[in-house]
Amino acid sequence: MKTADFDFNLPEELIAQTPLEKRDESRLMVLNKKTGEIQHRHFYNLLEFLNEGDCLVLNNTRVLPARLFGEKVDSGGKMEFLLLKQVRLNTWEVLVKPGKRAKIGSRFTFGDGSLEAEVIDIGEEGSRIVEFKYDGVFEAVLDRLGKMPLPPYITEELEEQERYQTVYSKHTGSAAAPTAGLHFTEELLDKIKNKGVHVVFITLHVGLGTFRPVKVENIDDHKMHAEFFMIEDEVAETINSVKERGGKVIAVGTTCCRTLESAVTEEGRIKSSSGWTDIFIYPGYQYKVIDGLVTNFHLPQSTLIMLVSALAGQENVMSAYEVAVEEKYRFFSFGDAMLIK
Incomplete structure (x- = not known):
């Protein structure tokens, strides 16, 4: 299939800039x-589409406050760092703006000087490998100095940092939020559990490559980032038990979908595991685990809209997106949701 098969016209005013109050x-x-x-x-009607004995799978990753603002030690030039992923202890792959100033050996300082960084290598697609120096716990330093790494299509300042976290976020490590989960409240989750639906949590640390457009003409030629x-x-056992009893497995977000489909055997059983996945799901892929998906409305020509199309069919999805534009649904991270059943 062609990348252009997943293009659509999206008026800029439909890109949600802020989350709803509730x-x-x-x-x-x-x-x-x-x-x-x-x-x-x-979204509060989701309960109507879930049945006793079904399984709802959510991603409990927590977003790092991964955007840092500092200056170059020798010149005092203003710099912006975006943490992408940890390479090893105290060493991270980052994006740097402006990148030309971040040569190997360049040193930077942040905040009151309690965090320093030195570029030790050049990474993929212009990223940098940097080594950080600090006192105390790195996560605590980030909480104090860092900002939420909102996607570039969100231009307004986020007043409350926690609104870019799910209410069940737990394990810190993502460069972006698993946005389908942002719609859940603790009250709604309680109602879902009280209906007899199994609610389980997996973890996938979201990388920024998730949101990058596909740049090749034929989607077969695209290489996915690893997460x-x-x-x-216990989670694997619950999902397998639900499948055996004929219940449905509903993934919340493309991150849950990719995780489950990466950890399934040929017989359709989930195995407990951890590691890196670069699975690329697009039309033609046969799902082995999930029966339904809760997701947001995604960028044109992205791997996310391709994944959704593999589940519901490219024609169905692109038609649904046309309706969403006509009905003025809100798009992307802080936008509205879709349930594929």
């Missing part, structure tokens, strides 16, 4: 993957 009051488009039928609901994931024994 998380679960966002709109919910419900798409039947077999018929293409569409319903227009609200770290973890699935615990």
Whole structure:
């Protein structure tokens, strides 16, 4: 298939710049993957589409406050760092602006000088490998000095940092939020559990490569970035038990989807595991685990809209996106949601 097959026209005013006051009051488009039928609901109506014995899988990663503002030691020039992933203890792959100033050996300081960095190597696609020096715990230093790494299409300042975290975030390590989960409240999760739905958590640390557009003409030629994931024994056992009893497994977000499909055997069983996945899911892929998906509305020509199309069909998804534009749904990270059932 061609990358252009996943393009659509999106008016800029439909890109959500701020989250709604209440998380679960966002709109919910419900798409039947077999018929293409569409319903227009609200996210708090999700409960109606889940049945006792089903399993809802959520990603409990927590976003690093990974954007740092500092200056170059020798010149005092202002610099911006964006942490991408940890290479080893105190060593990270980062994006630097302006990149031309970040040569090997360049040193930088942040905040009151309690955090310093030195470029020790050049990474992929112009990134830098830097070694940090600090006193105390790195996460605590980041909490004090760092800002949330909002996507470039969000231009407004986020007033409350926690609104770019899910209410169940736990394991810090993501460069971006698993945004489908931003719609859940603790009250809605309690209602889902009380209905007899199994709610389980996996971890996948989201990399910024998730949001990058596909730059090749044929999607077969695209190479995915790798992301770290973890699935615990108890979670794997629950999902396998639900499948054996005929219940449905609904992934919340493309990150959960990629994690589950990376840890499944040929027999369709989830195995507890941890490691790196670079699975690329696009039309033609046969899902082995998930039956449904909760997701946001994604960027044109992105791997995310391709993954969704593999589940619901490219024609169904692109038609649904046309309807979403007509009905003025809010798009991207702080936007509305879609349930594929």
